[in-house]
Amino acid sequence: MKITNFQKRVYELCKKVPKGKVTTYKAISKKMGVKAYRAVGMALNKNPYGILNYRGKNMVPCHRVINSNGFVGQFAHGPKTKIKLLQSEGIFVNKNKMINLKKYLFDFK
């Protein structure tokens, strides 16, 4: 599996997000110095460390990346799966697929 530089950067940033916290596509792209919000999502969609490898050691916690408005957004294995994972880490997701960004957002620094 070939991984582009762009994807690699996205993955590295994702891995910095601690358990119980989330980040946004916006934050990631901003940190990378571009505005390719959508490209970031794409990179994660094709992510080689997908949900099936989540129990593994070196996975990218892609479920911790959500929309900037607090909505959970999409997920390769369906939003349900994403929500489930988030909740399993102690993040409350209401039925509108929204979370408390203020409380859970992890800010890269």
Place this chain on the structure above:
DNA sequence: GCTTTGACTCTCG
């Protein structure tokens, strides 16, 4: 190599 697509975000009415 040009066109389309997408796990998004911003702006405007």
Place this chain on the structure above:
DNA sequence: TCGAGAGCCAAAG
């Protein structure tokens, strides 16, 4: 406050 439209950039076709 809310919906529609435009803009963004990398990957895939």
